[in-house]
Amino acid sequence: MKKILLMLVLTVVFLSSVGMVASKGMESSDFDDPSVCRGCHSDIYDQWDGSLHSASYTDPLYLKLEEIASEETDGLTDDYCTKCHTPIGVLSGEVPPIGLDNPNLGEISKKGISCDFCHSVNGSTGIGNGAFTVSPDGTKRGPHDDSKSPYHKTEFSDLHTKSEFCGMCHDVSHPVNGHPIETTYTEWKEGPYNTGDPKTATYCQDCHMTPGITQFESNPGKSTSMGPEREHIYTHYFVGGNVAVPVLLESEVHRKMAEDRLKSAAKLKLEVSDAKAGEEAEIKVKVTNIGAGHKLPTGLTEAREIWIEVIATDSEGKKIFHSGELDENGNVDPGAVMYHTVLADAEGNPTLKVWKVESTISDNRISPKETRIETYHFNIPNDAKSPILIQAKLNYRSASQELLDLLLGKDTVVSPVLEMASQAKEIGAGGVEASETPGFGIILSVLGIVAAFFFSRGIKSI
Ligand code: HEC
Ligand code: HEC
Ligand code: HEC
Ligand code: HEC
Ligand code: HEC
Structure with a gap:
């Protein structure tokens, strides 16, 4: 003993x-x-x-x-x-x-x-x-x-x-x-x-830790029924931009808050000059980090992706221009404007494996309150029917498809995309007109697929 x-x-x-x-x-x-x-x-x-x-x-x-x-x-x-x-x-x-x-x-x-x-x-x-x-x-x-x-x-x-x-x-x-x-x-x-x-x-x-997403907003009340009434009680949702994990945790509240937070973080302004069939269109997309107290995106930014998608279609729905499209593997068009970081290993090759990181290849994220202006040019074909609808969107996803494929296997989960901000305008009919942008439907169904995948594997927290 x-x-x-x-x-x-x-x-x-x-x-x-x-x-x-x-x-x-x-x-x-x-x-x-x-x-x-x-x-x-x-x-x-x-x-x-x-x-x-x-x-x-x-x-x-x-x-x-x-x-x-x-x-x-x-x-x-x-x-x-x-x-x-x-x-x-x-x-x-x-x-x-x-x-x-x-x-x-x-x-x-x-x-x-x-x-x-x-x-x-x-x-x-x-x-x-x-x-x-x-x-x-x-x-x-x-x-x-x-x-x-x-x-x-x-x-x-x-x-x-x-x-x-x-x-x-x-x-x-x-x-x-x-x-x-x-x-x-x-x-x-x-x-x-x-x-x-x-x-x-x-x-x-x-x-x-307050109801205000982009600034302090008070939340009067008590932190426990036996405590005193206070002017502010700090909330504990700790919501960032992650919409996928709250779905796994079956927390609709956190998912919705993450969506609201992403939609409050940035402003997008589309500027176009009038152009007709046979002419060159010039588009400026201005993106401002209006709500995040840090860069946009922040955190695990070698995985997070924020990018601009620009789509131009003529009045018959024919696509004239598309930047920021997803390819068949779910990867963002390499020519798109994307705000994120690219980290590199000892050989200088891009890596998502943080333990191998030795340097940063690029970091073009948007600082708090900073505005970026991105310019696009494309030709409007002679047979395009006016008016031409131009849509610009700022998209977010927590993980690149490449990272999800690495972690969970290829063709298992689609990384859900959320629209943070958007604007649309029409040109080619004798002036520039504001227009509606299509909504969110697809995104939510994709979230459903992500959740179904994890549940089917019995991955569920706590
Ligand atoms: C029996 C009830 C009770 C339990 C159980 C309880 N608390 Fe409290 N707690 C209170 C009361 C009452 C207050 C005072 C509230 C106030 O002053 O607004 C308080 C205050 C606090 C504060 C504020 C402290 C400060 O000085 O700012 C914290 C933090 C806290 N509790 C954390 C916890 C944690 C963590 C647990 C679990 C480990 C816990 N409490 C369990 C009743 C409880
Ligand atoms: C990530 C760290 C973290 C976790 C996890 C956390 N808290 Fe807190 N909590 C804080 C911080 C930070 C504050 C104070 C914020 C401030 O004053 O700016 C706080 C404030 C509080 C207060 C005082 C609220 C008020 O405004 O009067 C209570 C009570 C409390 N927490 C209880 C809890 C309980 C219960 C849990 C678990 C269910 C919990 N906390 C989990 C960090 C945390
Ligand atoms: C003990 C370390 C620790 C502390 C202290 C801490 N955090 Fe965190 N926080 C984490 C980790 C780790 C995660 C990511 C968890 C995951 O996704 O697996 C996280 C996640 C978050 C997220 C969600 C991010 C997203 O992608 O949606 C927010 C928002 C956040 N933290 C805010 C805060 C704030 C505000 C404080 C201070 C009051 C704080 N955290 C303190 C470790 C910490
Ligand atoms: C002015 C308001 C504001 C302040 C201050 C602020 N945040 Fe945020 N935070 C946001 C908004 C809006 C988002 C959503 C946009 C995004 O993901 O960057 C966010 C997102 C996040 C995320 C998720 C990032 C992602 O995409 O995975 C984390 C983690 C986070 N914040 C932590 C912090 C921490 C830690 C601090 C303090 C050092 C802080 N925040 C200060 C507003 C703020
Ligand atoms: C200093 C604290 C810290 C250490 C050490 C750390 N992490 Fe994290 N991790 C965080 C925080 C904070 C976040 C949330 C950032 C955000 O949401 O963008 C996070 C987020 C993550 C996420 C994203 C989860 C999601 O659902 O999007 C992964 C994956 C991750 N960490 C893996 C790792 C691995 C692997 C290691 C070790 C090689 C590691 N972390 C070491 C703090 C840490």
């Missing part, structure tokens, strides 16, 4: 010395399950449930990329990826190994970025790569200095009220060569929403 105990102690000492045992020997049971918080903070629970934070360790796209990363690096990426995607799993030492079939993985670790993780954060060591420090001592840190709860101690935390809180995870750089991969916090910090003065700055929380 003594011998076994000694071996156990030695093992622990060895593991601690190589940094494999979680600091201060935390256990996942030191953190409360979100269902405990739900008992009193039910609205906040319902907002968080169905968010990508609640699914950060069950998101099928994440799990698949994590698996490929692990295979290709002999497990070197295991504790790196998981630090942000299941912080409690890593702090408690349950993770690595990676994957949902890990026998050590507790229920709380599966629930990703949960209530008690965020509210046990007691400080940070800086920005990016999971720079949080955590103390699951029962004290819940938050925005109030006068908050009293019969269940837990409370403490005011300035960090929770600032973008730096989100910046601990929403800036990702390569752990070995330091190359930036995701830079949402840095984009915000360098942009116009960071005025440097807390009275006028618009923090991440102001857009992502």
Whole structure:
């Protein structure tokens, strides 16, 4: 018995010395399950449930990329990826190994970025790569200095009220060569929403934790029936641009909010000069990032795609010009104007495998409040019938078809496309006229296909 105990102690000492045992020997049971918080903070629970934070360790796209990363690096990426995607799993030492079939993985670790993780954060060591420090001592840190709860101690935390809180995870750089991969916090910090003065700055929380999509909007009420009435209660939907994962989580609320958010992020203005059959048409498409506090797009931008589609048709419906079309493999026309980043491996070849990234080939994303003007020219054939309808759209999808094919296999899932903004005009009938653009029908049916695919494979979160 003594011998076994000694071996156990030695093992622990060895593991601690190589940094494999979680600091201060935390256990996942030191953190409360979100269902405990739900008992009193039910609205906040319902907002968080169905968010990508609640699914950060069950998101099928994440799990698949994590698996490929692990295979290709002999497990070197295991504790790196998981630090942000299941912080409690890593702090408690349950993770690595990676994957949902890990026998050590507790229920709380599966629930990703949960209530008690965020509210046990007691400080940070800086920005990016999971720079949080955590103390699951029962004290819940938050925005109030006068908050009293019969269940837990409370403490005011300035960090929770600032973008730096989100910046601990929403800036990702390569752990070995330091190359930036995701830079949402840095984009915000360098942009116009960071005025440097807390009275006028618009923090991440102001857009992502209030009913206002592009600015602070108050949400008066109570965070629990036993709490006081307050001028504002921070919401916990944490909605970005992802419409596909909320469909998997069967959260219509989050899906709809993501759609609204994307439609509030950008403005598109179409400028055309009049031209007739046999002449050259010139079109200008102006795109402004009116609503995002960071670049458009942000986050995983080697995968996200925002692009302009321009279609010109004559009055008989004959297509004269099309830029930004999807080809038969679901890839966007390579000649299209696309806002995203292209990252490269050591040989300088484009890669979607972030662990291989050593440099950036291009980054043409639109900064906050910036306007881009893109110009198109094409000839209107002599036999085209006036008037000519010109439509310009700004499209978004969370993942290129190439990434989905890599992760889920070719011809399995169609990446859903969402229209962020559009405008249409008619020319060639003696002037320029505004016109209606066709709507959204196809997009929603595609989302249905995505969901059906995941359900058929039994991939469903929590
Ligand atoms: C028995 C009811 C109850 C339970 C269970 C409960 N809380 Fe609270 N909590 C309260 C009350 C009451 C307040 C005070 C509300 C106020 O001041 O507006 C509060 C306040 C808070 C605050 C604000 C703290 C501050 O200083 O700004 C946070 C954060 C919080 N709770 C997180 C949690 C988390 C996380 C859980 C689950 C681990 C949880 N609560 C479980 C009742 C509860
Ligand atoms: C990603 C981190 C994160 C997660 C996950 C999270 N919160 Fe919060 N929560 C915050 C931040 C940040 C604030 C304060 C925002 C501010 O002041 O700008 C906050 C505020 C609160 C407040 C105070 C609300 C108010 O305005 O009076 C309560 C209560 C709370 N959270 C409870 C919860 C509960 C319960 C859950 C889980 C269902 C949860 N939180 C999940 C980050 C988080
Ligand atoms: C512990 C790390 C961590 C912290 C802290 C954190 N996040 Fe996140 N957040 C993530 C991860 C990981 C995801 C992506 C999960 C996935 O898709 O698998 C995410 C997703 C999101 C999304 C959804 C993105 C989309 O594509 O729709 C939003 C919005 C978001 N976070 C906002 C915030 C805000 C605002 C804060 C600060 C109040 C914050 N996050 C704090 C790690 C974190
Ligand atoms: C002025 C309002 C505003 C501020 C401030 C803001 N955001 Fe956003 N955010 C948006 C809008 C609008 C979108 C949707 C467009 C998009 O995807 O870029 C978005 C999208 C996102 C996404 C999803 C990106 C994607 O396409 O996958 C994440 C993640 C995110 N924000 C995190 C943050 C974080 C972290 C901060 C603070 C550093 C922040 N946001 C500050 C408005 C804001
Ligand atoms: C520093 C924290 C952090 C680390 C480390 C990290 N991620 Fe993430 N990850 C995030 C955040 C934040 C988002 C959300 C960004 C957005 O929505 O665009 C995200 C989003 C993702 C997504 C997109 C999910 C979706 O549904 O669109 C995938 C896939 C992903 N991460 C895989 C990985 C892999 C694989 C690794 C390790 C090689 C890794 N992440 C390491 C923070 C991190």
